[in-house]
Amino acid sequence: MEEFWNDAYENARIYKDKTKKYHDQMILKREFMPGQQVLLFNSRLRLFPGKLKSRWSGPFVITKVSPFGSVELRNNDGSLFQVNGQRLKHYFGEIHKKVETMYLQDSN
Template identity: 60%
Template sequence: MDMTLAGEKRLLKLNELEELRYDAYENSKLYKERTKRWHDQHIRNKSFKVGDKVLLFNSRLRLFPGKLKSKWSGPFTISKTTPYGSFELEANGNKFMVNDHRLKLYHCNDQIGMIECMRLDPPDPKSLS
């Protein structure tokens, strides 16, 4: 086999490999842009005002580790807001500041509805004939 022919084949293979790498890089870049665009469209803006009831995410509480234990505590009432996304919460006379990333709105249903029960008895066999 001729050495010059082998060298040319080797250069062609290297160029082909470089093109494949470049295509993979471009595809990865397009995928990341598309994923970022989708993520940015699905971000919900949180807007809280004074008097709202919120739940606080408690990531540090590890007293009773368990899958079924809720990581949200509260509800707390917002007593003060700042322009930089931190809020002063109040519960039982205690006040403390938290970041809005740790809050979510508390949807409570204060009205308790009446429950009506109906008894369904099986039909009398004599009335069916």
């Protein structure tokens, strides 16, 4: 019976190691620099979320980056606050697509 327990324990350890390795490969390393614009993930949007409401707010400007993942952001009104860097993603600005309008005429 003890042999089965040892085999099960070893198999569970191997499975956990493989899943951890896969998970660590999927993590994206993001590097932020002061002056960049970022979006902040709002994880507390649970009360009345709405289906199509975005959970990302911003853009905010980075003022300081600490070596252990903490990032200091500046709001539009100039106030500063700190957040975890894992809650941020890069903001690339508004994308304006050129829309061309074509009118069709009736050929009677």
